[in-house]
Structures are given as structure tokens and as C-alpha cells.
Amino acid sequence: MTSKQRTRLALALTTAGALGAALLSPAAQAGADEVRPECPHNLTCDWVPAAYQQTGDPADKETYGNYDTADRPDSNAVKFIVLHDTEVDYDTTLKIFQNPRNQTSAHYVVRSADGHVTQMVKGKDIAWQAGNWYLNTHSIGIEQEGFAAEGAKWYTPEMYRSTARLVRHLAAKYDIPLDRQHILGHDGVPPTSAAGTKNMHWDPGPYWDWNRFMALLGRPTVPSAPRSSELVTVSAAFAENRQEFRDCEKGVDLPLQGSSAVPLHTEPSDDSPLFSDPGLHPDGSPGTNCAADWGSKISATQQAVVAGRVSGWTAIWWYGQKAWFRSPHGSRTTTPTSGYVVKPRNGRAQVPVYGVAYPEKGEYPSDFAKPTVGSPLVYTIKSGQAFPGGGVAPTGYYYAPTIDASKPYDHTYFRGAEKYVTVQIGHRIAFVKASDVDVVRAGS
Known part of the structure; x- marks a missing residue:
């Protein structure tokens, strides 16, 4: 809601x-x-x-x-x-x-x-x-x-x-x-x-146990690629991944407890600031441990592309930047995964990211008064970066302004020709134009 x-x-x-x-x-x-x-x-x-x-x-x-x-x-x-x-x-x-x-x-x-x-x-x-x-x-x-x-x-x-x-x-x-x-x-x-x-x-x-839920769906997180795979699935065990967050909306510290969320840092150090989602913190202030600050966390069963590794830490591409999380040797924090990743096409310095996959303005009927088109989010995918995804997203806009479909085009679905694919840009999914990216297999 x-x-x-x-x-x-x-x-x-x-x-x-x-x-x-x-x-x-x-x-x-x-x-x-x-x-x-x-x-x-x-x-x-x-x-x-x-x-x-x-x-x-x-x-x-x-x-x-x-x-x-x-x-x-x-x-x-x-x-x-x-x-x-x-x-x-x-x-x-x-x-x-x-x-x-x-x-x-x-x-x-x-x-x-x-x-x-x-x-x-x-x-x-x-x-x-x-x-x-x-x-x-x-x-x-x-x-x-x-x-x-x-x-x-x-x-x-x-x-x-x-x-x-x-x-x-x-x-x-x-x-x-x-x-x-x-x-x-x-x-x-x-x-x-x-x-x-x-x-x-x-x-x-x-506190929703995503590992448990995806296993009940018949999709448990199991290795499906070599250990060196650039694509990984976060698989921190809920009960063992004890975290302390804050309900900042109510000003209450939540008790230390099991969680699906793994904190993300700007550097491979517990002392470094938490990752700052540029959409939530446009002023560049550090991320927080607020439960609502999802840019500073990745969830179990979400996938990510590895951007670097040092002892006990893994870096991933996250909202167009690097983010680090603890991955001690021998832990089950990540699982190597095979799948598809999205990368900018050769020659593209960066690719815009959208929260919708709407038709272009010229794809609506000429007598449709106010065509709705997508505008880029603050995130971009830069050359050298990659993000999980590649699934085709339907391109279209459903126009339904009234209850009785009395206006012209009311309750009409406008289909677009531009193709979009879904990406896990950060904690939230997003969409990119298929013409801007290559979808390639990873982890095989």
C-alpha cells in the first residue's frame, strides 16, 4: 500500500x-x-x-x-x-x-x-x-x-x-x-x-523469513554455479543472522533477533558508514539502520553480482555503486548461482533505470489527451557493472480513470513496442530498455 x-x-x-x-x-x-x-x-x-x-x-x-x-x-x-x-x-x-x-x-x-x-x-x-x-x-x-x-x-x-x-x-x-x-x-x-x-x-x-518461504515454494537456495561465480544469492540463515534495527517511524529500537536482512556498508569494515541509497538520501548522508531504510540492506534470497572480495567481505553492485557485506569464510552468507545478468551494451557509459515499463509518447493514439510515459529514476547502470535480471517485462499502460468506463479509451490497455527487461537494481526491482543492455548468462 x-x-x-x-x-x-x-x-x-x-x-x-x-x-x-x-x-x-x-x-x-x-x-x-x-x-x-x-x-x-x-x-x-x-x-x-x-x-x-x-x-x-x-x-x-x-x-x-x-x-x-x-x-x-x-x-x-x-x-x-x-x-x-x-x-x-x-x-x-x-x-x-x-x-x-x-x-x-x-x-x-x-x-x-x-x-x-x-x-x-x-x-x-x-x-x-x-x-x-x-x-x-x-x-x-x-x-x-x-x-x-x-x-x-x-x-x-x-x-x-x-x-x-x-x-x-x-x-x-x-x-x-x-x-x-x-x-x-x-x-x-x-x-x-x-x-x-x-x-x-x-x-x-x-523479519519475514525469505529463505524459509522460497524453500516452501520449491526454490531453496542451493549452489548452481562454481564458487567463483560473479552471480550470488544471499543466503544468510534467518535464526543465525541476528540483527538490531530501529523502527525510526516510531523512534523505537527493535530487539536483537533473527532476520533476513544483511547490512550493507560503503567499505569492507564494520566501522564504515552504511550504504546510502541515493533515492532515499539525495543529500548524500549515510544510510541508517532504520527498518524502513532498505537501501542499506540486502535480503536473503535476493541475487547480486559480485564487484569485489576481500577477506571476510563481499562487494556487490547495488543501486549503481559498490556495497559491502560481511561474508566470513565458511559462512552461508552467499551461494554461487547460475542465471542471467544485465550489462550496458558496448559503447554505453551508463543506462537509465525506470520504475515502470510504459509505452513511449508516440505509441498512444493521436487523440489520447495525456499519454503517460516513464521517467528515469535516480539510479543508472554504468559501464563495467552488472545486475541480476533479464526477464521480459510487459510494456503497457492501463488507463482506467472512472468506475463506468464512460470516457474515451476508459479501461483500455495501451501496448508499447519498446521492450523492457527487469533488473534487481538494489533492494527494489526496476526496468531498463532492452535496447540499452545485453542480457548474458553468468555462473556457468
């Missing part, structure tokens, strides 16, 4: 109780409208529809909620799955998504105690969940009951199992690769523009 949506969630807490009568029993399967949830057979699910109704003047494009109708995957491909946490309890989340004035939703909500799943938006439609319209239109959003700063208390074995079953089912249905460039935390979603970087979210946070 976006920060604007988070605010709406908080405000909704005061009115959610009035909607309680509208909820279905968690034991129900089909909803009152006889719609059955889109879930695998081995998962307990029910259907509670999110609100979709006009709340004000139809001329105002923001007076309806809480999602947009579409015809996916025919209208636009589904290529990503985004995992969130709710920051409120399960019952309140359902109530919030049933209130059209909150303008927020997700396709699914997973309960902490028993892993029960409630679907609230059909897979063909677009939930308002990622804080990036391009990702919204090409993804499925799954909210998990819990609080990022208290994740280990909320992310139960039942939740891990249910979410994994659901993700496997959706990945098979939509042909989504089971890797970390396509199975994202909300913290892996890029901003749509450089100005939006500071507004992006950091859930499910450092």
Missing part, C-alpha cells in the same frame, strides 16, 4: 466497526454473491468482495473504490506477486477493504493464527495495493496479517504454508517465475518516478 493508503487505513479504524455486519463467516467458501475464491484445492479460502462503488461525483476520477475492473491476463499480463503485511488485524483489514472510501485493497488476505485465506478482488481485476500503478496492473497483491516491526510474532508456520500454496497456485496459473525478481515483498516495488522514492513501503520487513 502507498503512504496515502496507509493513512486511509489508520483513519478507517475509527469507522470499521460499523461495517462488521457485512462480513462473512471465515468458515464460508462462496460469498453471498455465489462467487467462489480462486484458490488451490488444498487451501481453506473464502470470498469477501472489496467495495467497488461510486462515492462522489463521477467526474472526479478518485471518487470510487477500491479497485479497477479489467480482463487480465487477456487485457494485461500478470507477471508479479507482491507480498504485504496489513499493519492492522485481519478482521479490520477486511472491513477496510469493504469501505469504498478507503481506496485500497488487495486480492487476498492471509490470517496469522491459522493461515486462512480470504479473496477480496478477482484475479482478472486490479487491486490498489503496490503503490506503483504499473505494478498494480501487472501483479497480484497478498496482504498478510501482521506488523512489519513485530513480524516474527505474526508470521506463523500456518501463514508461511498458506501463502506459499497460494503463490505456487498463482504462479502456475499466470506463468510467473518463482524468483525474487517476480515474487516481491512490497519493499521490492520501485517508485514510478524519482520523486516518489521516499514514499515507498518496507513491508513485510526484515
Whole structure:
């Protein structure tokens, strides 16, 4: 969810109780409208529809909620799955998504105690969940009951199992690769523009056990390349990787505990500053140990390209610069991996990076009033650098300004000819034009 949506969630807490009568029993399967949830057979699910109704003047494009109708995957491909946490309890989340004035939703909500799943938006439609319209239109959003700063208390074995079953089912249905460039935390979603970087979210946070989750998906981190591979997967064991972060939004130091997050430094020394994400720290100030400062951390199961090694430390390319993390000899901090990496084409000093893969301005109809095109983020890929990725990203923009598709081109997907590929530019994914880069095999 976006920060604007988070605010709406908080405000909704005061009115959610009035909607309680509208909820279905968690034991129900089909909803009152006889719609059955889109879930695998081995998962307990029910259907509670999110609100979709006009709340004000139809001329105002923001007076309806809480999602947009579409015809996916025919209208636009589904290529990503985004995992969130709710920051409120399960019952309140359902109530919030049933209130059209909150303008927020997700396709699914997973309960902490028993892993029960409630679907609230059909897979063909677009939930308002990622804080990036391009990702919204090409993804499925799954909210998990819990609080990022208290994740280990909320992310139960039942939740891990249910979410994994659901993700496997959706990945098979939509042909989504089971890797970390396509199975994202909300913290892996890029901003749509450089100005939006500071507004992006950091859930499910450092206490979501990515090693455990990817193993449940059938994609455990195992060596698949020689030890000298330039491509590695971070594989720090959750229980042994004890870290101490700070909830800077609340001004609270979080207790030392197991984590998926590995701190990144500017030099191979614990005394060196933490890595500074130029999108979060445009003034060049050092990175922080704030849980929300994801530029200063890499997560277990994320891949990176090695930029250097010294005793006990590994450097990687990260947001267009070098970042260092501890990798003591004999530790399981990294695993050599085979896969594809993205490099600037010969003669290119640097390549711009985007948070969307929208068509170019000239690819929209001539009578379409305000074509939406992508603008570069603050990051670039420079000559001599490489980043994991290479998967083709759909190029297109879904235009849906009203609830009833009454305007010209309303609820239309504009496809672009320019091809983009996905890169793991840092903690968040991003997109580069295929014409700017070479995608090459690494680790073989």
C-alpha cells in the first residue's frame, strides 16, 4: 500500500466497526454473491468482495473504490506477486477493504493464527495495493496479517504454508517465475518516478523469513554455479543472522533477533558508514539502520553480482555503486548461482533505470489527451557493472480513470513496442530498455 493508503487505513479504524455486519463467516467458501475464491484445492479460502462503488461525483476520477475492473491476463499480463503485511488485524483489514472510501485493497488476505485465506478482488481485476500503478496492473497483491516491526510474532508456520500454496497456485496459473525478481515483498516495488522514492513501503520487513518461504515454494537456495561465480544469492540463515534495527517511524529500537536482512556498508569494515541509497538520501548522508531504510540492506534470497572480495567481505553492485557485506569464510552468507545478468551494451557509459515499463509518447493514439510515459529514476547502470535480471517485462499502460468506463479509451490497455527487461537494481526491482543492455548468462 502507498503512504496515502496507509493513512486511509489508520483513519478507517475509527469507522470499521460499523461495517462488521457485512462480513462473512471465515468458515464460508462462496460469498453471498455465489462467487467462489480462486484458490488451490488444498487451501481453506473464502470470498469477501472489496467495495467497488461510486462515492462522489463521477467526474472526479478518485471518487470510487477500491479497485479497477479489467480482463487480465487477456487485457494485461500478470507477471508479479507482491507480498504485504496489513499493519492492522485481519478482521479490520477486511472491513477496510469493504469501505469504498478507503481506496485500497488487495486480492487476498492471509490470517496469522491459522493461515486462512480470504479473496477480496478477482484475479482478472486490479487491486490498489503496490503503490506503483504499473505494478498494480501487472501483479497480484497478498496482504498478510501482521506488523512489519513485530513480524516474527505474526508470521506463523500456518501463514508461511498458506501463502506459499497460494503463490505456487498463482504462479502456475499466470506463468510467473518463482524468483525474487517476480515474487516481491512490497519493499521490492520501485517508485514510478524519482520523486516518489521516499514514499515507498518496507513491508513485510526484515523479519519475514525469505529463505524459509522460497524453500516452501520449491526454490531453496542451493549452489548452481562454481564458487567463483560473479552471480550470488544471499543466503544468510534467518535464526543465525541476528540483527538490531530501529523502527525510526516510531523512534523505537527493535530487539536483537533473527532476520533476513544483511547490512550493507560503503567499505569492507564494520566501522564504515552504511550504504546510502541515493533515492532515499539525495543529500548524500549515510544510510541508517532504520527498518524502513532498505537501501542499506540486502535480503536473503535476493541475487547480486559480485564487484569485489576481500577477506571476510563481499562487494556487490547495488543501486549503481559498490556495497559491502560481511561474508566470513565458511559462512552461508552467499551461494554461487547460475542465471542471467544485465550489462550496458558496448559503447554505453551508463543506462537509465525506470520504475515502470510504459509505452513511449508516440505509441498512444493521436487523440489520447495525456499519454503517460516513464521517467528515469535516480539510479543508472554504468559501464563495467552488472545486475541480476533479464526477464521480459510487459510494456503497457492501463488507463482506467472512472468506475463506468464512460470516457474515451476508459479501461483500455495501451501496448508499447519498446521492450523492457527487469533488473534487481538494489533492494527494489526496476526496468531498463532492452535496447540499452545485453542480457548474458553468468555462473556457468
